[in-house]
């Protein structure tokens with residue numbers, strides 16, 4: 001029996017959360033300059049000051065396509081790293097997680113990576129006989145071109161976030177297409193550059209019959225980050241993050257968009273409003289208007 005994964009109809013699309021587990025990361029890094037006395041009320045830390053971050057992936061299904069946005073934490077972290085992040089010793093297998101949600105993983109024909117940090121694309125490939133193989137053999141993969149170039153610059157600040165085995169074999173065999181701002185994956189599904197977290201991360205909009213879903217990835221990792229100034233310490237360009245986040249959240253309020261957040265454990269689908277002080281706040285329920 002498939003488990004019931006949170007799922008929402010949006011025009012001609014059906015959008016399903018595929019949560020590929022949870023990892024725990026230092027709360028100070030997740031909330032940057034925000035004092036712990038404030039963030040700990042929203043997301044309580046464990047005894048090692050870590051807070052939970054889900055690997056949120058979304059399946060977008062239409063008549064013609066099954067599109068997977070993000071592929072989670074994958075199987076390439078060693079046991080020490082997994083323990084440090086409170087991840088289960090055994091890696092999850094994303095195709096199996098998708099199957100448990102009642103969707104045939106073989107049906108995935110398009111995969112989108114918002115950016116190439118390990119926690120967003122490690123399930124692109126699976127370890128196999130000393131190398132790796134595509135986790136979704138019949139899929140075309142899409143990732144931001146400039147992000148891929150940056151990954152190969154190996155900047156000491158963020159090189160640890162990149163594992164080439166997650167994307168290079170797919171670029172080499174022609175399965176991964178590197179794209180620029182505004183790339184339309186299929187009609188209605190578009191990748192948009194949204195700088196701040198890093199230079200070339202993209203958010204993904206899914207539009208059908210006047211309704212919009214937007215996957216915000218690390219632009220807004222969780223509901224605690226709806227506050228534009230609550231910027232993670234790992235964002236490379238924090239001032240730009242504030243600006244980009246404000247721009248996209250305003251669009252979401254104006255259009256009453258359904259939003260997907262990169263790492264929220266409990267609220268995979270949200271809608272937001274601007275409150276009396278023009279701060280962003282959750283609407284009661286994401287699935288009714």
Ligand SMILES: [Zn+2]
Pocket residue numbers: 117119120218262263
């Ligand atoms: Zn992330």
